[in-house]
Amino acid sequence: MKKYIKGFIAFFVLIVMLFIPEHIAYAEDRALEQVKENGELVIGTSADFPPFEFYAGEGDEQEIVGMDILIAEKIADDLGVELVIQDMGFDSLLPALESNKIDMIVAGMTPTEERRKSVNFSDIYFQTFQNIMVRSGDKDIYDSIEALAGQTIGVQSGTLQEELAQQIPNAKITKLENINDLILSLETNRIEAIVMQGPNAVAHAENNDELYTYEGDFELDEQDQGSAIAIRYGEDSLVEAVNESLAEISENNLTEDYLATAGEYMSQDTEGGFASKYWRYFLDGTAMTIFISLIGVLVGLVLGFILSLMRLAKNVIIRFLGSSYVEFVRGTPLLIQVMFIYFGVGVFFNLPALTAGIIAVSLNSGAYICEIIRSGLNSVDSGQSEAARSLGMSRNQAMRHIIFPQALKNIWPALGNEFITIIKESSIVSVIGVGELIFQTRVVRSASFEGILPLIITMMIYFVLTFTLTKILNYFEGRMNHD
Numbered sequence: 001m002k003k004y005i006k007g008f009i010a011f012f013v014l015i016v017m018l019f020i021p022e023h024i025a026y027a028e029d030r031a032l033e034q035v036k037e038n039g040e041l042v043i044g045t046s047a048d049f050p051p052f053e054f055y056a057g058e059g060d061e062q063e064i065v066g067m068d069i070l071i072a073e074k075i076a077d078d079l080g081v082e083l084v085i086q087d088m089g090f091d092s093l094l095p096a097l098e099s100n101k102i103d104m105i106v107a108g109m110t111p112t113e114e115r116r117k118s119v120n121f122s123d124i125y126f127q128t129f130q131n132i133m134v135r136s137g138d139k140d141i142y143d144s145i146e147a148l149a150g151q152t153i154g155v156q157s158g159t160l161q162e163e164l165a166q167q168i169p170n171a172k173i174t175k176l177e178n179i180n181d182l183i184l185s186l187e188t189n190r191i192e193a194i195v196m197q198g199p200n201a202v203a204h205a206e207n208n209d210e211l212y213t214y215e216g217d218f219e220l221d222e223q224d225q226g227s228a229i230a231i232r233y234g235e236d237s238l239v240e241a242v243n244e245s246l247a248e249i250s251e252n253n254l255t256e257d258y259l260a261t262a263g264e265y266m267s268q269d270t271e272g273g274f275a276s277k278y279w280r281y282f283l284d285g286t287a288m289t290i291f292i293s294l295i296g297v298l299v300g301l302v303l304g305f306i307l308s309l310m311r312l313a314k315n316v317i318i319r320f321l322g323s324s325y326v327e328f329v330r331g332t333p334l335l336i337q338v339m340f341i342y343f344g345v346g347v348f349f350n351l352p353a354l355t356a357g358i359i360a361v362s363l364n365s366g367a368y369i370c371e372i373i374r375s376g377l378n379s380v381d382s383g384q385s386e387a388a389r390s391l392g393m394s395r396n397q398a399m400r401h402i403i404f405p406q407a408l409k410n411i412w413p414a415l416g417n418e419f420i421t422i423i424k425e426s427s428i429v430s431v432i433g434v435g436e437l438i439f440q441t442r443v444v445r446s447a448s449f450e451g452i453l454p455l456i457i458t459m460m461i462y463f464v465l466t467f468t469l470t471k472i473l474n475y476f477e478g479r480m481n482h483d
Helices: 002-023 031-038 067-079 090-098 160-167 179-187 198-206 236-251 254-266 274-312 316-330 334-347 353-379 382-390 395-432 437-448 453-482
Strands: 040-045 054-056 063-065 082-087 104-109 130-135 152-156 172-176 193-197 211-215 226-231
Touching: 031 040, 031 067, 031 236, 040 067, 040 090, 054 254, 054 437, 063 067, 063 254, 067 082, 067 104, 067 236, 067 254, 090 104, 090 226, 090 334, 090 395, 130 160, 130 179, 130 198, 152 160, 152 179, 160 172, 160 193, 172 179, 179 193, 179 198, 179 211, 179 437, 193 198, 198 211, 198 254, 226 236, 236 254, 274 316, 274 353, 274 395, 274 437, 274 453, 316 353, 334 353, 334 395, 353 395, 395 437, 395 453, 437 453
Parallel strands: 040 082, 040 104, 152 172, 152 193
Antiparallel strands: 054 063, 104 226, 130 193, 130 211
């Protein structure tokens, strides 16, 4: 028992140490110099927020555009570097900044007092307003904050609107990460209204006749009425450079031009049907999902086999290490593991999002495959091993030629279920910006303003993948049973 306690304490200390560097002040501010040396300015955004940042274009030419992107391009040009855009979930932006995955956040972010405790902010570059979105048929019913009392209100998690919604008396607040999911919830009567940033609400209402928006009478602090760029603490040189660019934008009143340009992108009406415009996104997402799943399965099989042998080992230390790993991985959500590897380990190692996602899926899969293999090995009668040894086989020979082939027949259905699970759970890596199927679905929903159709297509793609894999696994299972 003492060994277990010491092991868990050591692991806890390791986790705490991983986050210590986030709070250590820079000894020397080289942020601006580093950006120029790298030759690129990496910004993080959540491209589902028109007119600030969203996808637009024709067919394969879709790209992230919007007022914020034009501002970021202006800053990059002033610095003489190339602009690199990282699209990810809004909740992931602050962790990405704090773990040095990006140089700054340009995502229509409001510099609230709570956020200022974690990061620094530039000057306000856009004075905004806060709106309420309702269904067009309900515009005369829910026409004020008071009229929404006691109703279910949707907000994007991790935003200022999450706090503002609490000003609605007795409101039942539903938090979702994606604006498109909130719009879909409103259209399908899951919620009665959405608290949204004004320009974003207006953009959606202008592109959807079923939606109606009006400015909400919220009590707002002065700092809560604008958007700013988030930058890490200690990087004052970068803040100063950004503020210089923002001052020039303000002096020349460029935000109005940027908003007008964003509006032009949103009003573009390209020819062709939905499939002809966006099929490439579904294809790319499917290919990435298959790639991540395939690597996860292969690495998970090897890791699972090694872990199963560790858990069956006679050495107490080896058995303890194998058991601790399996229990920890099985006891924590894959979502947390993905974010920890990308953001937490990223404090020390600059892992690309795809690499971090594959590592997380593989490590998670290995723990579950370990238990499947271990149970299969234990299901083989001990007399089989004794008979093999009596014939002069070594322990390794007995395992390879006698025990494992019999165990494989027993565990094949469970292994098949794990392979199918990996295909579906690989979607979790979308939170760190990996362009698999769910991520690409979000892109299509943002670009097309379609809520349900992209989901139906994605659901059918997952069904085809899992159904095909099931048939392949059933074929080999039949061959093994026949043998």
